[in-house]
Amino acid sequence: MLDKLSEQAQASPRLRANANLHDELGDPIQRLAIAMEPGTVIRPHRHLQTWELLTALRGRFVVLLFDDSGVVTQRAILGEDCQVLETPAGVWHGVLSLDSGGVIFEVKRGPYLPIGGADFAPGYANDDAAQGSELNRWYAQARVEDKLW
Numbered sequence: 001m002l003d004k005l006s007e008q009a010q011a012s013p014r015l016r017a018n019a020n021l022h023d024e025l026g027d028p029i030q031r032l033a034i035a036m037e038p039g040t041v042i043r044p045h046r047h048l049q050t051w052e053l054l055t056a057l058r059g060r061f062v063v064l065l066f067d068d069s070g071v072v073t074q075r076a077i078l079g080e081d082c083q084v085l086e087t088p089a090g091v092w093h094g095v096l097s098l099d100s101g102g103v104i105f106e107v108k109r110g111p112y113l114p115i116g117g118a119d120f121a122p123g124y125a126n127d128d129a130a131q132g133s134e135l136n137r138w139y140a141q142a143r144v145e146d147k148l149w
Contacts (some may be wrong), residue, residue: 001019001033002057002058003006003026003101005017005018005019005033005035005103006037006101006102006103007033008035009035009036009037009040010037010100011091011124012061012120014041015036015037015038015039015040015062016035016036016037016040016097017034017035017107018032018033018034019032019033019045020032020034022062022110022131024115025111025112026110026111027110027111029107029108029109029110029113030106030107030108030109030110030112031105031106031107032058032066032105032106033103033104033105033106034103034104034105034106035101035102035103036047036061036095036097036102036103036104036110037097037100037101037102038097038098038099038100038136039092039097039133039136040097040110041127041129041132041133041135041136042094042095042096042111042122043094043104043120043121043124043127043132043135044066044092044094044114044121044124044135044148044149045091045093045094045119045120045124046062046090046091046092046093046119046121047087047089047090047108047113047119048089048090048119049089049109049113050089050108050109050110051086051087051088051089051108051109052086052087052093052108053084053085053086053087053106053107053108054078054084054095054104054105054106055078055083055085055103055104055107056078056079056082056083056085056102056103056104056117057103057104057105058079058101058102058103059079059098059099059100059101059102059103059104060077060078060079060080060097060098060099060102061077061078061079061095061096061097061098061102062075062076062077062095062098062139062140062142063075063076063077063078063082063085063087063093063094063095063102064093064095064096064139065087065092065093065140066090066091066092066093066094066121066148067092067095067149069149070092070121070122070147070148070149071143071145071146071147071148072142072143072144072145072146072147073144074144075142075143075144077098078079078104079099081104083118085126091119092121093124094135094139095139096136096139107117120127120131121148121149122149123149
C-alpha cells in the first residue's frame with residue numbers, strides 16, 4: 001500500500017497523496033497515511049479545533065512548530081531524532097519531506113475540516129509555487145528562534 005501511495009504522490013502535481021484509514025470524513029478520529037515527495041509544499045497552518053499526531057512510516061520529515069508571531073518554537077525530524085510528535089490545537093506548524101518515498105501517518109480529531117484562509121500563516125494564504133520553493137528551502141535550514149513571518 002505504501003509503495004502504491006508513493007507512486008501516486010510522485011505522479012501528482014502536488015507531489016503528495018493520501019489514503020484515508022477512517023471510514024468517513026465525519027468520523028470523530030481521522031487517520032491517514034500521506035505520501036509526500038521532496039518538493040511538496042506544506043504551508044504553515046494551524047487546526048484550531050484539533051491536535052495533530054504525526055509519525056513517519058517511511059522516510060524523514062522536518063516538522064516545525066511556530067508561535068503566533070512566526071518564531072520557530074520546536075524543530076524535529078520525524079523518522080530520525082523523533083518518532084512521534086503531537087501538535088496541540090491552534091499551534092502553527094509546517095512539514096518538509098526529506099526523502100523520496102516518504103510516508104507520514106497522521107491522526108487528528110474529526111470531522112474533517114478544510115484549512116481556511118485565516119488558518120494559514122500570514123503571507124501564506126495563497127498556494128504559490130515560487131513561494132513554496134523558497135519556503136521549503138527555509139524549512140530545511142530553520143532553527144528554533146528563527147522567524148518566518
